[in-house]
Amino acid sequence: MTVPTPVDPHETASEQTLIASILAGQRESFHLLIRPYEQQLYRTALALVKNEAEAEDVVQDAVLKAYRKLASFRGDSKFSTWLIAITLNEARGRLRKEGRVAIDSLDEQREDNGGDYTPAALIDWREVPLAALERKEIRALIQQAVAELPETYREIITLRDVEELSVNDTAALLGISVALVKVRLHRARMLLQKRLVPHLRLVTKPPRKGLGFGRLSWL
């Protein structure tokens, strides 16, 4: 999971060709260039700003910025990583403008000082067969729990566990060390574990308790 994502040489070659042609005047090709990444950019924006309409604005502004700054893309990162970085900055800018960051930072500080948490130790939940899960309800719970995380943790979970960027790409994109990526990711995951497990257990209502029952093996 943490091995740097290999860059697909074909993808990179065709993207490089597209970028070169756009810079040479084939401006219309920019539509093609960004099409594969629309969902990824939207998810990233939504994870940060937590509002659909605003996330859409963030993506639009980020894409326009990427077009205008296209000549500054150096190709030392993947184009998708560069696009995500612009989107992330755009989303952060909006949060800052609205003063929504202050609350998050306080929250995070508290977490950093009192990083001594206890995970939720509930033995039944892992044994619930996946088929029995109320998927829609679970998805809503997960989204809410992620939305409630402090901003830095939301970022790290989105990049690593939703978009599955490598640790190295994530570190480069956020401008932080690999070690800090790991620390934040660990805290974010543990916070989610603690918040979600008791709820998931209620939603899933295991048919039977006890360790011998249908141990999950879907991982």
Add this chain to the structure above:
Amino acid sequence: MALNCRHVWEHISEYIDNTLDPQVRADVERHLETCEICSAILDSTRNIIVLIADDRVFELPLDFSKRLHARLDDVLKAEYPETLGMGP
């Protein structure tokens, strides 16, 4: 080295990502073999990571793409990308 539960919790994320030093990983595994609580925490954390990744399959808002490309089109018609200076 024998680890206590609290030590093991500190390593759960890296254990899942398989980035622990082999010796530490072996210590964690030894603990997990006998500790039902820690292995439950490990499993539930893994499950949550899988569920989070599931979120990728959601749909974009209706006409998201249409609006994005329409706005982009206006800019593409009117502007060239900015050029970089000729410096090094």
